[in-house]
Amino acid sequence: MIFLKTDEEIELMRESNRLVGMTLGELAKHIKPGITPAYLNDIAGEFIRSHGAIPSFLGYKGGPGVIDYPGSICASVNEAVVHGLPTDYVLQDGDIISIDCGTEKNGFCGDSAYTFCVGEVSEEVKALLRTTKESLYEGIAMAVEGNRVGDIGNTIQTYCEKRGYSVVRELVGHGIGRKMHEDPQVPNYGRRGTGPLLKKGMCIAIEPMINMGSKNVVFERDGWTVRTKDRKPSAHFEHTVAVREGKADILSTFEFIEAVLGDKAI
Numbered sequence: 066m067i068f069l070k071t072d073e074e075i076e077l078m079r080e081s082n083r084l085v086g087m088t089l090g091e092l093a094k095h096i097k098p099g100i101t102p103a104y105l106n107d108i109a110g111e112f113i114r115s116h117g118a119i120p121s122f123l124g125y126k127g128g129p130g131v132i133d134y135p136g137s138i139c140a141s142v143n144e145a146v147v148h149g150l151p152t153d154y155v156l157q158d159g160d161i162i163s164i165d166c167g168t169e170k171n172g173f174c175g176d177s178a179y180t181f182c183v184g185e186v187s188e189e190v191k192a193l194l195r196t197t198k199e200s201l202y203e204g205i206a207m208a209v210e211g212n213r214v215g216d217i218g219n220t221i222q223t224y225c226e227k228r229g230y231s232v233v234r235e236l237v238g239h240g241i242g243r244k245m246h247e248d249p250q251v252p253n254y255g256r257r258g259t260g261p262l263l264k265k266g267m268c269i270a271i272e273p274m275i276n277m278g279s280k281n282v283v284f285e286r287d288g289w290t291v292r293t294k295d296r297k298p299s300a301h302f303e304h305t306v307a308v309r310e311g312k313a314d315i316l317s318t319f320e321f322i323e324a325v326l327g328d329k330a331i
């Protein structure tokens with residue numbers, strides 16, 4: 066069941082998503098060689114709570130045999146695609162790290178992700194990040210009333226495959242609102258003109274997961290981390306958007322990240 070949001074509800078969603086953007090901006094100040102995802106996780110948890118919200122990933126139900134999610138953020142390094150646990154791994158110069166963050170405030174959820182460079186990253190990997198981020202905005206441009214979910218996925222897939230990258234199939238974007246995951250599913254691949262019709266007031270998280278090598282992934286034994294099968298790098302960017310007539314309304318923001326990164330932003 067797809068829930069359409071009123072303008073008032075969308076403003077509450079914007080507030081939760083703005084806090085996600087602020088949290089990612091705070092983390093951007095700390096990401097450098099020598100620090101650990103666990104340290105970033107602590108900063109994020111405190112930052113979110115000090116702004117009157119809850120980190121919505123913490124305790125997320127993993128299903129039978131899988132531990133509930135133990136962190137406030139997902140931190141996915143290099144070949145990790147998404148859902149990386151905030152471990153004590155020490156970040157190295159040349160690594161990339163996707164930070165995915167979610168909040169719940171006033172009953173509504175925010176969800177956004179950004180892949181950061183750690184120190185100096187190769188041009189080849191930076192090109193992967195750039196393409197993934199651009200594909201997110203290409204997909205967002207399709208999130209308007211009257212289009213279909215498949216128009217978003219097809220646009221992202223075409224954009225990335227043209228540049229020699231591959232699209233992960235096992236994980237998809239999603240509707241979002243009072244719950245972090247609502248209908249519909251929003252794949253980063255698909256056919257134009259297929260899938261659910263987009264209507265104004267629908268809120269969706271669009272989140273391309275794009276691999277340098279093959280599209281295949283494996284699920285790690287830790288119950289959460291998803292990594293590329295060939296261990297080549299993967300990038301992930303995510304925005305929460307509201308579908309409108311004519312132009313999508315981006316509710317999350319990278320402005321706080323970009324203010325910190327300055328001309329180092331990819």
Ligand code: MF3
Pocket residue numbers: 121122123125134138139148165166167176177239270272303
């Ligand atoms: N933010 C992720 C998504 O985009 C979900 C994180 S999984 C969790 O769907 F367990 F950490 F919550």
Ligand code: CO
Pocket residue numbers: 176177238239270272303
């Ligand atoms: Co999401």
